Amino acid sequence: MESSDWYDGSCDLVHTFNYICKKWRLPILWYLSQGNFRYYELKRQLYGITNIMLTRSLQDLESHGMIWRKQHSETPPHVEYGLTEQGNHIIPVLEVLEAWGEMQVEYEKRVDCN
Amino acid sequence: MESSDWYDGSCDLVHTFNYICKKWRLPILWYLSQGNFRYYELKRQLYGITNIMLTRSLQDLESHGMIWRKQHSETPPHVEYGLTEQGNHIIPVLEVLEAWGEMQVEYEKRVDCN
DNA sequence: CTGAATCCCATGCGATACTG
């Protein structure tokens, strides 16, 4: 990796990291890694999220091929979301991230006690 | 993990993720995972970064115990940075993130060819 | 060489209201 490539788009890590480096991305992906959900189910679980943020996040993740959207033709509407085959590759990332997060928080607790 | 805990600070993953979810954090950590560096060395490698952003990033990472700062008493100043023992725990995260990034970019190339 | 202080702009985020 060239030094000059950090932000000209040729650094894969930095480039794709921006897909998940947004406020609600990790929680959404984490939930979808547990199974498929309907729009309102996700909204209920993601306490505090607004329609606009949920919609934007889902559309963005879908545009990057990480999740799929399936609209059933019913009234009232019924839309389901889930991880794509490609999207499943994010699961190990979530696991490692969670392991690190717990370790880091444990460390902070110890330090704050000094 | 409780649904209501995503953003009240009790979700370790989300909480600590914010440490690295900033523009220059990953490149800085990646470099420091390769060895220790002086301020100006980091600045030279991190093509495009400004003093203020490098300084802020380093101070922030240091405040979370992920990197150390060593100031040699010389003139002109000589300051060195490196990963702490705790900071080394980020390395597996970087590796998994890189693997995922490459895979995701490969996927995008295939999809765009359709 | 290694920063800090100021000021400004782009962007993310979200409250509110509306729709089929």
Add this chain to the structure above:
DNA sequence: CAGTATCGCATGGGATTCAG
């Protein structure tokens, strides 16, 4: 139920300038 449109605020990022 599953969204969209608007508008505004908060925050991050950075150009510029100055300093020990």
